[in-house]
Amino acid sequence: MEKILEKRSLQSWMKKLDSWTIYAPRKDGSERWNYGIAQNDSVGLNFTVTTLPAKALVFPQREVFLEFLKTVEESQETLKVNEVIPGKNPVVIFGVRPCDARAVSLLDRVFSGDFVDPYYWARRKQTVLVGLACDTPPWENCFCLSTEGSPHSEEGLDVLLTDLGDKYFVKTLTENGEKLVNLAKGLFKEPRLEDKKKAKAVHAEAEKKIVRRVKRAKKDLAAKLKGLFDSPLWDDESMSCIRCGICTYLCPSCHCFDINDEVDSVSPLRGKRVRTWDNCQFPDFTMHSSGHNPRPDKASRLRQRLFHKFQYFVEIYDKTMCTGCGRCISLCPVGIDIINVLDKVSDHGS
Amino acid sequence: MAKIEDLKEEARKLLREGKIKYVIGYAAGTNGWMASPIFIKKPEDVEKLVWDPTCVHNLSRFLVDEKRRKEREKQPDKRPVGIFVKGCDSRAIVVLLQEKFIDRNDVYILGISCEKGGVVDEHKLARKLEGKKPKKIELGDKGQLVVTTANRKAEFPVEELLAERCLECRANFPVISDIMSGEKIKRTVEKPFGSVEKMERMPKEERWRFWKEQLDKCIRCYACRSVCPMCYCDECVVDSINLAVSADTTAEEKADKVKWIQRSAESSENFVYHFVRAIHLAGRCIDCGECERACPLDIPVRFLNKKLEREAKELFGYEVGFDPAQPSLVSSFRDDDPEDFIR
Amino acid sequence: MDHSVYIPKLAKIIQVKEEVGGARAIKTFRTVFANGQGFDHRCGQCAMLSVFGKGESMISISSSPLVKDYLQFSILKMGRVTTALHEMEVGDLIGIRGPYGNGFPIDDWKGKNLLFIGGGIGLAPIWSVLQTALTRKEEYGNLTLIYGARTSKDIVFKEELADLKKKMTVFLSIDVAEPDWEEFVGFVPQNVSDKKPGPANTIAITCGPPIMIKFVIKALKDLSFEDEQIYTTVENKMKCGIGKCGRCNIGLHYVCKDGPVYSWAELKKLPQEY
Numbered sequence: 001m002e003k004i005l006e007k008r009s010l011q012s013w014m015k016k017l018d019s020w021t022i023y024a025p026r027k028d029g030s031e032r033w034n035y036g037i038a039q040n041d042s043v044g045l046n047f048t049v050t051t052l053p054a055k056a057l058v059f060p061q062r063e064v065f066l067e068f069l070k071t072v073e074e075s076q077e078t079l080k081v082n083e084v085i086p087g088k089n090p091v092v093i094f095g096v097r098p099c100d101a102r103a104v105s106l107l108d109r110v111f112s113g114d115f116v117d118p119y120y121w122a123r124r125k126q127t128v129l130v131g132l133a134c135d136t137p138p139w140e141n142c143f144c145l146s147t148e149g150s151p152h153s154e155e156g157l158d159v160l161l162t163d164l165g166d167k168y169f170v171k172t173l174t175e176n177g178e179k180l181v182n183l184a185k186g187l188f189k190e191p192r193l194e195d196k197k198k199a200k201a202v203h204a205e206a207e208k209k210i211v212r213r214v215k216r217a218k219k220d221l222a223a224k225l226k227g228l229f230d231s232p233l234w235d236d237e238s239m240s241c242i243r244c245g246i247c248t249y250l251c252p253s254c255h256c257f258d259i260n261d262e263v264d265s266v267s268p269l270r271g272k273r274v275r276t277w278d279n280c281q282f283p284d285f286t287m288h289s290s291g292h293n294p295r296p297d298k299a300s301r302l303r304q305r306l307f308h309k310f311q312y313f314v315e316i317y318d319k320t321m322c323t324g325c326g327r328c329i330s331l332c333p334v335g336i337d338i339i340n341v342l343d344k345v346s347d348h349g350s
Numbered sequence: 351m352a353k354i355e356d357l358k359e360e361a362r363k364l365l366r367e368g369k370i371k372y373v374i375g376y377a378a379g380t381n382g383w384m385a386s387p388i389f390i391k392k393p394e395d396v397e398k399l400v401w402d403p404t405c406v407h408n409l410s411r412f413l414v415d416e417k418r419r420k421e422r423e424k425q426p427d428k429r430p431v432g433i434f435v436k437g438c439d440s441r442a443i444v445v446l447l448q449e450k451f452i453d454r455n456d457v458y459i460l461g462i463s464c465e466k467g468g469v470v471d472e473h474k475l476a477r478k479l480e481g482k483k484p485k486k487i488e489l490g491d492k493g494q495l496v497v498t499t500a501n502r503k504a505e506f507p508v509e510e511l512l513a514e515r516c517l518e519c520r521a522n523f524p525v526i527s528d529i530m531s532g533e534k535i536k537r538t539v540e541k542p543f544g545s546v547e548k549m550e551r552m553p554k555e556e557r558w559r560f561w562k563e564q565l566d567k568c569i570r571c572y573a574c575r576s577v578c579p580m581c582y583c584d585e586c587v588v589d590s591i592n593l594a595v596s597a598d599t600t601a602e603e604k605a606d607k608v609k610w611i612q613r614s615a616e617s618s619e620n621f622v623y624h625f626v627r628a629i630h631l632a633g634r635c636i637d638c639g640e641c642e643r644a645c646p647l648d649i650p651v652r653f654l655n656k657k658l659e660r661e662a663k664e665l666f667g668y669e670v671g672f673d674p675a676q677p678s679l680v681s682s683f684r685d686d687d688p689e690d691f692i693r
Numbered sequence: 694m695d696h697s698v699y700i701p702k703l704a705k706i707i708q709v710k711e712e713v714g715g716a717r718a719i720k721t722f723r724t725v726f727a728n729g730q731g732f733d734h735r736c737g738q739c740a741m742l743s744v745f746g747k748g749e750s751m752i753s754i755s756s757s758p759l760v761k762d763y764l765q766f767s768i769l770k771m772g773r774v775t776t777a778l779h780e781m782e783v784g785d786l787i788g789i790r791g792p793y794g795n796g797f798p799i800d801d802w803k804g805k806n807l808l809f810i811g812g813g814i815g816l817a818p819i820w821s822v823l824q825t826a827l828t829r830k831e832e833y834g835n836l837t838l839i840y841g842a843r844t845s846k847d848i849v850f851k852e853e854l855a856d857l858k859k860k861m862t863v864f865l866s867i868d869v870a871e872p873d874w875e876e877f878v879g880f881v882p883q884n885v886s887d888k889k890p891g892p893a894n895t896i897a898i899t900c901g902p903p904i905m906i907k908f909v910i911k912a913l914k915d916l917s918f919e920d921e922q923i924y925t926t927v928e929n930k931m932k933c934g935i936g937k938c939g940r941c942n943i944g945l946h947y948v949c950k951d952g953p954v955y956s957w958a959e960l961k962k963l964p965q966e967y
Contacts, residue, residue, distance in 0.1 A: 029563065030648035031473045051646055052569070061569060062614045065699045068745040079745065079786045083700050114950070115935035118697045140382050140483060229964050240387040242411060245571035246646050256939030258590065259699070259932045261748045262612045269746050273699075276613045277569075278938070284591045286940050288930050289604065289772030291595035294943075294966045297422070298415075304942075312945035333577050333644035334407060335379040335386030591772075600716055605776035 003170040003181060003188035004195055005161075010045070010168070014038060016184040017092055020128070023057060024094040025050050035093065045095045045161070049138035053252035053325065054093055054100045058124045059107060061249075063275040065119065065259070070269035084272075086122040092180065096131045098153040098160070099144050099323040103252030104129065105156035109317050110255050119275070128176045131157040135206050141326030143212040143339055149323050151206040162199045169199035212326070214339050215346040222314040224345055225307060233348065234299035237341045240334040241281070241298045247328035247336070248279035248305065253321050256280055280304045306338065306345075352532025354401040354434075357460045360529050361432055365393040370458050373432035374412050376405040383484045384472075387412065399434075401462060403487050403495060406469040406513070408638040409433055410442040411579040413452055432458045436469075438515070440524035441636035441671025442579045447526075448674050449634075451582060461524030463532030466493035467508055468516025472643075475511055478504075515639035515652065518542050525672050546656045561621075567647045568620040570613075574641035574651050575627060580634045587611055588623055628654035633662045633679025636671040698935055701743045701788025703727040706781055707763060712849040718770045719814055719849055720779055721755070723763040724789065734758055735796030736821040737926065737954045741934045742766065742778065743788030750774035751931045751949065754792065755817040757824035764789070767817040767849060793934045794953050797822050797898065797924060806834035808890050810909050812881045812901025813842050816849050818926045818953070819900050827860060837890060841866035841881040845874060864888050882908035885916075892918040899925050903967070910957055920958035927953050927960065927967045943967050 005013065014022055022038040025047035033047045035057060064084045071078050108124065111117035134142070134151035144150060154160050158177035162169040169191060172178045181188055191199075216224055248254040258278035263271040278285060281301050287293040295301050313321035322338075329337050364370045377388035377398045384404045389412075390396055410433065420426035435443065440461055446452045467489040475484060479499060486498040494505045495512075509517065516522075520542055523534045541547065552560065572588065575581045584594035587610045595604060610626075612619050627641075628651075635655040642652040662668040666687075668679045708723040725731075734740070739753045750772070756765035770779045781787065799822060807826055809819050826833045838861065842848045845867050857863050866877040866884040877884045881901065890897075897918055899909045906925050913923055929941035929948045936950035944963045946952060955963075 028567075031476065032646075032648055034567075034647075062616065065697065070745065077784075077786070079703060081700065081703065081745070081788065083697050085697065110937060113936075115698045115937070117937065119699075236389075239389045239415075240412070242573070242576040242644075244573035244576035244644070245569075246573050246644075249569050249571045250646055255937070257932070258613055258938070259749065260590075260613050261746050262614065263746045266746075271746055273743075273745075274612075274614055275699075276615070278613075278932075278940070280939065282572075282589075283593055284589050286930050287591050287593070287595075288928075289591070289595075289775075291597055291599060294929060300966070307944075308939070308942075312942070315945050329381045331646045332381070333573055333640070335381050335384060337379070337381040337386075340380045601718075601770040601772060601776045601779075604771075605773045607773070 001172050001178060001181070002191050002196070003172075004191045005168045005170050005188055007044075007166055007168065009187045013184045013187050014094070016187075017180065020090045020092045022092050022094060035095075038094070045132050045163075047095055049097055049325070050095075050100075051327075051331070052250060053103060053327070054096045054129065055103060055107060055252050055255075057091065057093055058104060058127050059111075059120055059255060060123075061277045063119050065273045065275055067272050068261075068270070072268070085118055088126065090126040090128075091123075092128045092130060094130045094132075096129045096157065097134060097138065097325070098131055098151060098155075098157065099142075099147075099149055099325040100252045101129050101131050101156035102149050102153055102323045103156070103325070106253045106313075106317075106319060106321055106323070107255055108156075109319070128158045128180060129156060130159045130161065130177075130180070133160055133162040133203060133206065135163050135202050137206075137210050139326055139330050141212055141329040141337075141339070142210050142324060143214060143326060144324035145207065145210050146212075146214040146217050146339075147320050147322050147324035148218065150203075151210065152203040162202055164195065164198050164202065167195075169195055212339055214342045216342070218314055218320055221342065221346065222311045224348070225311040228345055228348060229303070229307070231348070233341075233344060234303040237336070237344070238298040238302040241302055241336060242334055243281050243283065243298060243301070244333065245279045245281055246331050246333065248281055249277055250327045250331055252323060252325055252327070253309070254279065256285070280308070302336075302341075306341065310342065352401065352463050352465055354399060354462060354531055357434070357462065357529060357531050358396050358399055361390070361399070361460060362393045362396045364432055364458060365390070365396065369429065370432045371427050371429040373399075373434070373460075374409045375399045375432075375434040375460075376401065376407070376409075379404075383487070401434075403467055403470045403489055403512075405434075405436070406640075406643060408436075408439045408442055408577075408579055408640045410435065410439050410446065411577060411640070413443070413446060413457065414579060414582045416456070417452060417582075430456050430458045432460055434460045434462060435524050435527070436462055436464055437521040437523050437525065438519065438636055438638040440526050441521055442638060444526055444671040444674050445580060445634055445636060445678075448671075448676060448678055454674070459524065459527040459529075461527030461530035463523035463530065463534060464516070464519075465489075465522065465532050465535050466537060467495070468512045468519065468522065470495065470511045471513040473648075474513075478506065478511065513639055513643070514545055515637050518544060518637070518656075521672070526674070543656065543660045546653060546660055549653055549657075562617065564649045565620045565624055566617055567649055568615060568624070569647065570615045570620065570623065571646065573644040573646065574649075577640045577644040578631070579638075580631055580636075581627070587626060624651060624654060627651075628658055631655050632658040633668055633670060635659055699790070699933070701741065701749075701790040702730055702732075703786050704764070704789045706783055706785050706787065709781070709783055712767060712851070713847050715846070717847070718779060719767060720770075721765060721767045721849075722778070722781075723756075723765050724787065725763050726789070727786065731764075732792055734764075734792035736799050736825050737797040737818060738792040738794045739934075739949075739953065740764070740766070740789050740791030740793065741931075742774070743790075744774055744777040744781070745788065747777040748774050749788075749932070750778075751793070751928075751934060753818040753821075753926070753953070755820040757821050757828065759825055759828050767814065767820070769814040791934065793949055795951060797954050799825060802896050803832050804834065804894075806893075806895040807836050808895050808897040809836075809838045809840070810881060810885060810897060810899040810901075811838070811840045812905040813847060814849065815899075815901030815905070816840055817900075819898050820850070822898060827857075830860075834894060836861040837864075838862070839864045839866075839881065839884050839888060839890075841868070841877075841884060843868045845871055880908070881905050882912045885909055885912040889916060892916060892922060895922060897923045899923065920961065921956055923957035924954060925957065925960065927955060929967050
């Protein structure tokens, strides 16, 4: 359904959602926006883009899988292993950019399939995403139009808000979204024809403002990449890489992880098995225990990042594993620009 | 005024004559207004080099990669690499020489003096321009910064836009070089540790709260470690596996590697990581400030280094990165050392 | 709700046998599940073994699926988890989750001769196929094993091999001559070239160090084996075992899920990222 919400009523809407934990973008002591639990003070959605994508709330950097405890009583050893599935904690995230929501729908695919990831889904199923369409690109390196998306994409969202000046054009996209709106029925008005027109105009205008594009996309790009696995291009383009984790940790669709045991006490043995984010740019990611490393240099690691996103994922899921948010470009400390690299791939041999 | 035309000519000549392997310099970035590192192998590409107050990167970081590359290659090309350095960057090279990590013949240093300028702070600039994107930033004749945006040109005193580290810089021209551009103007810095002193004035509890909040934000992307030219160890306590493991390392040696830090980005682990990082840079950090600039969450990690820099100066009269022949702080002992436990 | 895919089942160690001592020690473990809650596996599949407090390690199951009483793992001491496993004794509890991977397509091999070629610990992954084929000997043609190790001390399954010689053709080798050694001296690929097994109606299954596999394949090609007749297993660093954590991939294949077994025809099309 489509509704209108006055901006000054946003706060009242959130108040009606008291059985949810509400996250919204906020600035905490620095210039950057990030999600925080919305307090009773005024919450506006006048943010640009969060540094950490919404992924961090459904696929947190640390997830406890299980707890173990080994006790010895009268020389009888017992080992207890308890599974720790995230408990009931319904969450609404306000202010999700469409690119970040689309990325969550990519994660949905990864964490389904033959093996369903119960930790991811325990959080995902109780998370409602309220998106905010971009009226102007949050940063100069947005390129969502090249990755099957748009500044007003609805994929992965439950509700999409479009800023019409003093009010939001509200479009519910799922049952969960409708439920959120229905809980505060009185605050929402029926849209007039000109509201609908204006929302459409905002969307069209926003598309025009996105200046960056990749020359080839999806299957076309995937096919081109496939032939360039052994190209010296990767050596050249990775020269300035410093092998940090910014491009992957802050990517809304990167999902590689590590699993480790954390010991709290040695005797009795007590600890946890935890999942943490990991990333393909760290040399130890693929290093065998023997010291052998199948991806021993920066070139092979940069290639893996791009192949995973623009070749392997396209072949497996028929989707690009990139939503064009531009974080990896804008936040790279040494200016590695994947649009630029992908265009070199596109131009190769022509 | 520092112009890099002479340096470019020199670079072109060296490349043409095959005397250097490649040149590490700055080029216009493709991702916005900032310059990016560039690696130039062909003389005709030297044209791409730029020099302006957005050349923030400490390129000496890439000398670490170059050393690793040579170690991996069966028949390494041992020619030196040309490298553009600012004052701070040159001091990093001094430390790498002092620690014998590299040899003086490994580098051909193309120095540039920042003179009255330095590099801009991205956030200060964003605030000044109120969200507008700069197109060009230059150091003006009168020592001011000239910023061009889409529809206007504005001038600002350097103090308003320069990075904190530049405002506290004590070597705004290269201390070591093979060729240099610009004048060796020593800028007077009234309070070289002003930012640390401000931090120290905070009451203890408040300071603790401040650091806890800051370090809790850390996602351990290790950009601060990775961007640092001094963080060149193969064996770092934060890695899941010792990168120096070889086919001869025994299973026991690997199994005995103590996990000092868990991978979880939790408070306790983040504190240990940042303190280990800072302490390993004591007497080695040359305050290029790259760790703080690279941080995607704006954690002010530079303070930790700056604090230790001051300790080294006050306790041992030690200043980092001016003399390659000077023994390093942690490997030297003077008879007049106030601590007598070692005698 | 079913147990999470990441939660291991508890299993008790019922037998530990030292195969090889020294710096590159190998031990064989037999385990039974604590609550009788086991799983059925296919030949060549792997399982994720846990030592709680140390972590997990992916190990191939060396017992035949026809053996229902226990699971067997032969483990080379290599890192943190395997060193901890080597310290374990009969009665100790470990965690096991799995089985993972594709396994060998042994049903397709019925009526064919099977040629097993192994080096060092590489005998473990093919041991389950070998034992299964041996139990159902009537379903397969000739069975041959060519196996080698650095020294006679590094040979695994010594007793079993002696017994095996009575049931099938076995050629052993060691890298360097030793006084009492009466069989072939040289590397495994050289032994393959020396014994000249024929490709007719034969499947070759090889496993061992990467460098050995490379030259075994070359030797087999010289003997006119087709790419489709050669099978091998691949290993990479693994964490999840279910194709999600993102580190063991070779191209778009996750070795943990889509591997570890590949025909040379399949493997040679993939990038060299292993």
